[in-house]
Structures are given as C-alpha cells and as structure tokens.
C-alpha cells in the first residue's frame with residue numbers, strides 16, 4: 001500500500017485533481033497519511049487473514065470510511081460497537097451524535113481508488129491467505145513435530161481422538177487473530 005501510494009504521488013506530481021489542487025501537500029496525501037494508510041491496510045489483512053471476503057470488506061471499509069461525510073455517510077463495512085476504530089460506529093453504539101472530520105479531501109481519496117481496487121483483488125488476497133496458512137503450519141510443525149513425528153501419528157490407533165482433543169484447540173488458538 002505504502003509503495004503504491006508513493007508511486008501515485010510521484011506519477012501525479014504537479015497534476016491538478018478534480019478539486020483544483022494537487023494530490024500531495026498540506027492536508028492532502030502526506031507521508032504521514034501514507035504511513036497511516038499502510039498501517040490500516042496491514043491491520044485489515046492481519047485481522048481477517050482467514051477469509052478473503054472479510055479481508056476485502058475490511059479494505060473497502062477504510063476507503064469508504066474516508067469518503068464519508070455528514071451528508072453521505074458510508075460506514076456500512078466499518079466494524080460496529082463501542083470499541084470500533086470508526087468514530088461514526090462508535091458514536092452510533094453509544095447513542096451519541098457524530099460530526100465527520102475528514103482528514104483527506106474526496107478528490108484525494110478518489111485518486112487512490114485504483115490502488116484500493118488492485119490491493120483488494122481476490123487473487124492477491126488468496127495468496128496472502130495461503131502464505132499466512134503456510135507460515136502458521138511451519139510454526140506448528142516446528143513446535144509440535146518433535147512431539148508427534150509423522151510415523152508415530154500414523155500408528156496411533158485413536159489418531160482422530162488425539163486430533164480432536166489436541167490439534168483442533170491448538171489450531172483454533174493459532175487462527176484466532
């Protein structure tokens with residue numbers, strides 16, 4: 001995300017957006033905003049790594065949240081509840097009113113739309129899911145492989161019981177976050 005945004009900034013340098021201003025500059029796409037977006041994107045991936053659909057939704061939640069205004073709120077994908085990162089949903093959960101304080105103008109957010117589209121593509125996210133799964137399996141095998149070497153596992157009469165009682169809870173813990 002950070003790399004793509006920096007590339008976009010370089011590509012559109014000096015070009016005027018639909019609101020008559022450039023992409024970068026004060027209150028526009030600054031390095032600080034890029035770092036924030038990189039971190040929001042990373043957390044959307046990490047929190048939803050077991051589901052491509054949830055990852056996609058969480059990525060678009062960031063985009064639509066940034067586009068939201070008092071007149072046109074678009075928080076449908078933002079997480080609900082009082083501990084939500086979304087101020088609108090947070091206020092909604094506690095019955096308070098909310099005023100949008102957009103950090104980025106609509107023209108700047110719209111310029112980033114193709115990047116969000118590319119980086120939320122199911123093919124890309126499927127690879128992310130697969131990589132996370134492989135890494136977790138490697139960690140799992142490295143941690144517990146010595147306890148149950150393959151040849152011993154096959155010999156266990158009640159392997160399915162061992163699996164249900166030991167492996168499934170462990171996998172659930174591993175995939176919880």
Ligand SMILES: [Zn+2]
Nearest residue numbers: 065075078086
């Ligand atoms: Zn929101």
